[in-house]
Amino acid sequence: MPERVEERGPERERAEGTGQAGGRGGLLSAFGLAEVYNPSMVPTLRPGDQLVVQYGATVRPGDVVVLRHPFRQDLLIVKRAVRRDEGGWWVQGDNPYVRNDSREFGAVPDELVIARAWARVRPPRGIQRSPRALLSWAVSAVRPVRADRSLSRRLRAR
Template identity: 60%
Template sequence: MPELSQETEHGSAVPPLGWVEVTGPSMVPTLYHGDQLLVRYTARVRSGDIVVLRHPLQQNLLVVKRAVERRPGGWWVLADNPLGSTTDSEDFGVVPDELILGKVRFRFRPPEAGQRSPLALARWVLSAARPVFPDRSASRRLRAR
């Protein structure tokens, strides 16, 4: 499950935008370990959005999941990687609205250590920074799990 390097305290003022770093494989192939995410806090969440939330059972842990569907009491969230060992709503159930902190708007992927050739750097430049759009088709696929 992606654990984020940025942790906030309960009751502190939340800025409208913030950067967090993904650690873990649960959102592969959408997000990878080391990706930097621009998060819009308190943004309206829709089905298919990738969201940052407090883990319902360990609220000092921030995680990234896909909001699949609205259910009574909150959001059903799932990991994009069905093969990764992760926890999501299949383990902890519906996530209350107050635990959803914001949605991911932009992904920046830092260059890998071996990317030194001009071709490798050119490919990195073309793919490193991307907006993150909701995947409505993925949310329908994941809902069936």
């Protein structure tokens, strides 16, 4: 199954030819939302999670990024930037069973990395009936996506 991310924000407008990323001016135009559809970043991200992303942000090793697939540039994917290589960023998913990453297509040129994820918003699963269940969801729903806290054990061990 091909991996994809649905994007809502300035980069989508630029891709559709209606403006440039950040073209509206102001700080908010540099941010957007992306929805995760595939399990390549499990356990950090699950299908259905929303990402708050910043377009054009500086990427560091360990960051979760949204990028254009090198072979299908109309396809957006979410990966972890592992390291810099000669050809760009080596990106990998946190799920060891999904190989749609640099192990398959090599380093990704800088111009294909379009955004850095800042936070994950997990939608509620099912109907939250009690105040306690709603509070529990609210506490766990929004988490920062940071390199020092969300690296999987597999990547930390390298």
